[in-house]
Amino acid sequence: MNHELSVRDLRFRYRRSAQELFDGLNHTFRPGVVTALTGESGRGKSTLLYVLGLLLTPTAGAVLVDGERASELPDRRRSSLRATRFGFVFQDSELDPARTIVDSVIEPGLYGGGRRALLRARVEELLERFGLGERADHRPGQISGGQAQRVALARALVGSPGIILADEPTGNLDPVNAANVLDALDDAAAEGRVVVIATHDPVVVGRAGEVLRL
Amino acid sequence: MRVGELAREVCASAIAARVSSVLALLVSAATCLAALLTVGQQAAAEQRLAQEFARPAARTLTLTDDNNSSLLSSAAVDTLRSLDHAERVVALGTPRDASNGALGEGATRVSLIVVSGDVDGGITLAAGRMPSPGAAEVLVSATAQTKLGLAVPSGVVETTDHRQWSVVGRFVPLTPFEQLEGQIVAIDPSPADANREVRIVADSVASVSGTQAAALAILAPNPGDLAVQSAVAAAATSASPTAQLTAFGRSLLLLILGAGAFFIAVVVLADVLIHRRDLGRRRTLGITRADLVTLVALRTTLPSALGAALAAGAGLAVAAARSLPIPPEFAFSVAALATITAAVAAVPPALLAAWRDPVAVMRTP
Helix, strand or coil: CCCCEEEEEEEECCCCCCCCEEEEEEEEECCCCEEEEECCCCCCHHHHHHHHCCCCCCCEEEEEECCEEHHHCCHHHHHHHHHHCEEEECCCCCCCCCCCHHHHHHHHHHHCCCCHHHHHHHHHHHHHHCCCHHHCCCCHHHCCHHHHHHHHHHHHHCCCCCEEEEECCCCCCCHHHHHHHHHHHHHHHHCCCEEEEECCCHHHHHHCCEEEEC | CCHHHHHHHHHHHHHHCHHHHHHHHHHHHHHHHHHHHHHHHHHHHHHHHHHHHHCHHHHEEEEECCCCCCCCCHHHHHHHHCCCCEEEEEEECCCEEEEECCCCCCCCCEEEEEEEECHHHCEEEEEECCCCCCCCEEEECHHHHHHHCCCCCCEEEEECCCCEEEEEEEEEECCCCHHHCCCEEEECCCCCCCCCEEEEEECCHHHHHHHHHHHHHHHCCCCCCCEEEECHHHHHHHHHHHHHHHHHHHHHHHHHHHHHHHHHHHHHHHHHHHCHHHHHHHHHHCCCHHHHHHHHHHHHHHHHHHHHHHHHHHHHHHHHHCCCCCCHHHHHHHHHHHHHHHHHHHHHHHHHHHHCCHHHHHHCC
8 A cells, every 4th residue: 555656846837827836846745644735825735736646747847656657657547547546535525416425435446447346345344434334325415514525535545545635625624524534534644645635724734744835 | 447337337327417318318319200200201202113113014115016027926035035134025916806605606705815925924823724835725814704704714715717715714914914804815835926016024124225125136127117115214214213312311311310410419518518527526536538438428328329219119100100101120220320320429528528627627616
């Protein structure tokens, strides 16, 4: 599970923007450590997260996953890496309202080539761990925001990825639910994962093992 | 993504996106039904026209020796039978009067004709037996039997030259020899007298002209020696309306399928734009572009196939109720074509979905 994620001489510019971001950033995100990406609005916190997640291609430099220049791989390989080595947590959970909780959690495992039947046991284990065992067959509209974000965490962990990328995961939660989510992310890091959180929340920054200020 | 899981995802996704699935189903069904009830009618009309031109009457060439020039001898008939495109050649002698031999003078007269060549292609036996070749035996038609006052097709008829013929059976004339109804026929493979008329049935309407030219080249070097009646003009004109109908039907089908494809593409495009966050989430979580295109295209194709199948069934039912001769294979072909059209029409919006920037989609509320 111990994957290494790093960036080398990283620069990024949106197609219609004059502003270049990251200024040749070099950084290694270590397994077992929660890293908080922070900075003023417009400095590129979320953008860096999506660049790390291989969804945006750097203008210069590279993203390295286990030493491989992953940002330069063809789209098919990058998709495969996202499905197998990365877990994503979005600010508003992004659950499909038409799917049950179980189906939502299984989704990235299917994209990674897994079989539904084999993934089912892992999903049930994760839902139990996050206290959602009895909600497995509910739909997102039938659970609270905090529960939805825990479902999103379970979804991020279903493929046993080594890297978790979270974009303002506590942005829409009350303090209690936010603390639960952060505890779960700490646990994910404690299991040897790279955990990167884009945030402007001082509580999250205060709990992070490492802070990368942009 | 595994094929089985992708197939399951396609089904689940088609059910989840109810509005676009129902629209795709309706558009596909409408396309299929419109094609069936318009192009199907065209095809049926085309088929009827082709059948009309393919009837033996339209393929028949009649050579008549009005000048008694003995050009239509039995040897000439044998030569004509060997022509490549001659399906059957039947020669008819000069008719003569005959009456019931048992009734004597004053009995009703019926004409008797000696037939040679492909006799099986001119008449068929309905009762009794065929006359022995060359023997003084004849067959009567049902009308002739009545006129002669024969209770059964058996007895004796006498021609005006006082020759007697045994009636051994009853015949039914085949198309295009209906003129033999009401007559008596004698069968003689090699009649001593030259024939008065030869009818050649060509194997297709297209070969009538060539067969006529070949027959005249063999039999009558001088124009006017033989009178010719044929469907050559009909054959020449038949190609035109058939070709026009075919071209019109093809254009109409393309137009209907094109309209169907346009509406399907609009439905899928709207679906892709409405569900952009769903598609962006899938891309972020790791679905490949190829799998996403397959997913979007197939989740449209699935309800479209269902709609086309239902429309094909409905179209056949309507056609049966209105007595339109639309063959089931045509209906199934149109349904398959409508489904393929829907699948192809869904690809461009699916490509758009797969190539949209997922980050821009996810970050746009």
